[in-house]
Amino acid sequence: MFGRLTALKSRHAALETKLSEEQSRPLPESLEIATLKKMKLDVKDQIHIENSGKQDRLRRRRRRRNSSLDYPALGV
Numbered sequence: 072m073f074g075r076l077t078a079l080k081s082r083h084a085a086l087e088t089k090l091s092e093e094q095s096r097p098l099p100e101s102l103e104i105a106t107l108k109k110m111k112l113d114v115k116d117q118i119h120i121e122n123s124g125k126q127d128r129l130r131r132r133r134r135r136r137n138s139s140l141d142y143p144a145l146g147v
Contacts, residue, residue, distance in 0.1 A: 079118045086111040095104075 090107040093099050 076118065076121045079114055079121065083111060083114045083118065086114060 086107055090104065090111065094108060095101050
């Protein structure tokens with residue numbers, strides 16, 4: 072899981088580098104810039120999804136851990 076997140080972050084950084092290189096050219100290709108921005112946004116969305124999934128798994132794990140507690144005096 073962490074490997075995928077790391078790979079996505081490095082891809083996002085690589086796209087940022089390519090985007091800045093293209094924008095710094097004397098005659099930048101607007102189509103190339105638009106494509107790179109779209110790709111970068113897609114990767115950012117995937118990073119967000121990965122982070123959300125990780126948060127959900129942690130919440131479920133905590134809930135599972137806490138649900139196994141036994142409180143007989145409370146009737147729970």
